[in-house]
Amino acid sequence: MATERKTSKLDFIIVGQGLAGSLLGWRLLQQGCSVLIVDPCLEQTASRTAAGLINPITGKRFVKTQHIEEYLPAAKQLYGELAAFFSEEFWHGMQQVTLFQSKDDIEQWQKRRNEPDYKPYLGAQFSADSKAYLCEESAGGFEQKQCGYLDTVLLLDTLREHFQALGCFTKQHLNMDELTVGESSTQWQGYHAKKIIFCDGFQLQNNHWFAWLPLQPAQGEIFTLKTNKQLSEEIVHFGKWLLPLKNGQFRLGSTWQWKPLDEQPAAKSASELMHALEQQFPELSDAQLIEKKVGVRPGTRDKLPFLGSHPYHPSLSVFNGFGSKGALMIPWYAECFCHYLTKGLSLPEFADIKRYANDCPSC
Incomplete structure (x- = not known):
């Protein structure tokens, strides 16, 4: 295994090797940029907890995800590109079924089915x-x-192994006190980077440089269970969701908890998930619990991500806030942000952190 490259001058330091940091790092390396990815390699993070579901229609009103026409093709293209490069399938297309839970659901469905979009x-x-x-x-x-x-x-x-082989990954927690921030570069542990990019999920709320951004993190739990009963071959949404896997295993999710954000399993969450499963699928009530996972989604106030550079410290940037739809959204935004960083192209206004610039302190 290669160690990190000991080059003092870099184009970019990426903080966090979740899905956001990984896909952005992949894109920047493709453009020939020098990159160092810094991550403490924790087992329990939002990206590692997430089921990675992609579903264009969500919510109680069955609403089409905003910008889905851009998101979905970009996601399929990038995951296909990665599959071809690594000879490994990461994306699994599956039909989803949504079960009616009320008369309102049926009325909403009747409305949506006739809308051309x-x-x-x-x-x-x-x-x-x-x-x-x-x-x-x-x-x-x-x-x-x-x-x-x-x-x-x-x-x-797979991407971590790739980054390690290239010598552009280091297993560390980045201490904010070790940063020396300048106008044209930021220094950290002897490295000089044109920009340091924070892709560290809900930990952004502890970053005093970007504390003014309205992050709204939410904790959630996902269970993996096993049964010898017949399972659907489709993803099933019923207020919660069931994702069938191989060998009688399935994932069940998910819960929403805004406080505390302690990344610890909660008895209330377990009861909520199992009750929903038993109500919808009584025959699965005796399924064996194999694993519990807890993660904190980095949601935002307006449900759109945070992309851009600090208004007063341009060598500090952020690529964050993808909430529960990271698997769908990140590929398109990674392409946009890569073009912004390498070609000076504008960011989508609706995702640019300039929309909150009036809330940023000048210090």
């Missing part, structure tokens, strides 16, 4: 008797197209 993502309605895994009391639901999941752990491990 939704046709590429919505399939047919179905009744309970058309799905072997549904109980008779189910109100049925509808199929969703262009869904699937990203194997985030496999992708992150």
